[in-house]
Amino acid sequence: MAKPRAVLFDAYGTLFDVYSVGLRAEQLFPGRGARLAVLWRERQLDYSRLVTMSGDPARYRPFWELTERALRYAIQALVPQAAERWDDYAEAAASLMNQYRHLSSFPENREVLQALRAQGVTTGILSNGDPEMLGIALRSAGLDGLLDHVISADAARAYKVSPTLYALGEQATGLPRGQIVFVSSNAWDALGATWFGYQTLWVNRANLPFEQLDTQPTATGTHLRAVLDFF
Amino acid sequence: MAKPRAVLFDAYGTLFDVYSVGLRAEQLFPGRGARLAVLWRERQLDYSRLVTMSGDPARYRPFWELTERALRYAIQALVPQAAERWDDYAEAAASLMNQYRHLSSFPENREVLQALRAQGVTTGILSNGDPEMLGIALRSAGLDGLLDHVISADAARAYKVSPTLYALGEQATGLPRGQIVFVSSNAWDALGATWFGYQTLWVNRANLPFEQLDTQPTATGTHLRAVLDFF
Numbered sequence: 001m002a003k004p005r006a007v008l009f010d011a012y013g014t015l016f017d018v019y020s021v022g023l024r025a026e027q028l029f030p031g032r033g034a035r036l037a038v039l040w041r042e043r044q045l046d047y048s049r050l051v052t053m054s055g056d057p058a059r060y061r062p063f064w065e066l067t068e069r070a071l072r073y074a075i076q077a078l079v080p081q082a083a084e085r086w087d088d089y090a091e092a093a094a095s096l097m098n099q100y101r102h103l104s105s106f107p108e109n110r111e112v113l114q115a116l117r118a119q120g121v122t123t124g125i126l127s128n129g130d131p132e133m134l135g136i137a138l139r140s141a142g143l144d145g146l147l148d149h150v151i152s153a154d155a156a157r158a159y160k161v162s163p164t165l166y167a168l169g170e171q172a173t174g175l176p177r178g179q180i181v182f183v184s185s186n187a188w189d190a191l192g193a194t195w196f197g198y199q200t201l202w203v204n205r206a207n208l209p210f211e212q213l214d215t216q217p218t219a220t221g222t223h224l225r226a227v228l229d230f231f
Numbered sequence: 232m233a234k235p236r237a238v239l240f241d242a243y244g245t246l247f248d249v250y251s252v253g254l255r256a257e258q259l260f261p262g263r264g265a266r267l268a269v270l271w272r273e274r275q276l277d278y279s280r281l282v283t284m285s286g287d288p289a290r291y292r293p294f295w296e297l298t299e300r301a302l303r304y305a306i307q308a309l310v311p312q313a314a315e316r317w318d319d320y321a322e323a324a325a326s327l328m329n330q331y332r333h334l335s336s337f338p339e340n341r342e343v344l345q346a347l348r349a350q351g352v353t354t355g356i357l358s359n360g361d362p363e364m365l366g367i368a369l370r371s372a373g374l375d376g377l378l379d380h381v382i383s384a385d386a387a388r389a390y391k392v393s394p395t396l397y398a399l400g401e402q403a404t405g406l407p408r409g410q411i412v413f414v415s416s417n418a419w420d421a422l423g424a425t426w427f428g429y430q431t432l433w434v435n436r437a438n439l440p441f442e443q444l445d446t447q448p449t450a451t452g453t454h455l456r457a458v459l460d461f462f
Contacts, residue, residue: 053284054423072443076443161284209308
């Protein structure tokens with residue numbers, strides 16, 4: 001395989017820990033915080049896929065808005081009376097959305113990005129997130145100066161695993177897909193990027209199986225540092 | 232709204248109880264049967280969406296095959312050592328797939344289909360399932376004589392909520408979408424069909440919230456009989 005010249009990272013789950021909202025969720029919904037965090041994440045992805053699959057660009061909504069809707073669903077699924085008394089839950093929802101705005105960043109991010117840049121490798125993010133939420137998350141984590149490109153689904157009005165979105169990585173870097181490594185902790189995202197033609201690293205932090213669809217990522221690691229083995 | 236002239240039913244979850252595999256799953260994986268059934272169903276839908284969103288028709292696989300892959304994923308996610316020793320789990324997987332072939336049919340199905348036909352309403356299924364699995368499930372439930380159309384994702388090589396699949400309902404019945412009621416227990420499916428332009432009934436058997444994406448189904452009921460209120 002060609003030696004890659006750029007690395008694009010997924011954001012949510014890969015650089016930022018989407019389950020770091022669990023503690024606050026547990027304070028707000030005792031005994032059900034972990035369940036809420038999982039339901040929320042599932043719905044967030046479902047919604048991104050449903051609006052994209054509808055084939056109607058008018059159904060597109062920024063990821064922040066889908067994340068908010070997904071949270072509303074998750075709370076109402078856990079607490080049936082929340083549907084009729086949403087006002088009583090709006091504050092909890094706002095508090096969780098605020099947590100989501102400032103998700104924990106994985107500790108190795110900075111060191112890995114610095115090492116790549118020291119080798120002259122182009123770096124970027126290619127994410128479902130909209131530009132505003134990505135900007136806040138990156139500044140919050142002190143990573144904004146370490147990325148050459150911040151590529152958002154917003155520019156494609158389509159979410160992963162749409163090839164329209166993955167293609168933005170080629171356009172932004174000016175490199176062919178085979179010379180780009182795409183890194184994700186989300187197996188389905190590493191799968192979609194492999195289908196698209198990127199070299200891929202699946203960061204399997206949770207010791208999960210890969211998706212069983214006859215396609216394997218180029219490499220699998222247990223933390224972000226594994227991307228340095230491509231160089 | 233125009234009086235509808237046809238009713239198309241979703242199959243899995245709507246006419247057939249996808250969670251009726253839970254008992255066998257519990258026998259095979261004590262204490263984890265319900266979790267397995269949920270993971271399996273989630274992955275089955277994920278896989279259908281991922282192959283469709285890839286935009287490459289060559290990624291399409293029949294629903295039966297995706298269901299099998301999803302089960303393999305679910306078992307490996309619950310039992311990490313199953314990945315390396317799949318042979319030890321292949322029999323359990325085969326047993327669960329066999330259960331899936333003969334899912335329980337909801338008790339009101341027959342009566343509702345008969346009532347619709349007595350009123351001269353065209354009936355059909357519009358499902359992600361492939362023709363073979365749908366045929367077996369319908370015969371197994373004794374419903375095959377009560378449906379004018381069995382419409383499968385296989386003819387579109389695309390899964391819900393792709394408009395290409397929903398459009399097959401218009402083609403099969405020769406009716407415009409506004410004169411067709413689409414019935415689903417899956418909120419996301421009722422949503423997709425509403426987006427497409429069908430009149431829709433969401434059969435909310437589990438007292439769940441609807442998807443929070445600013446679109447409501449035409450009607451909501453707690454069992455299949457609610458479809459008779461359209462006539």
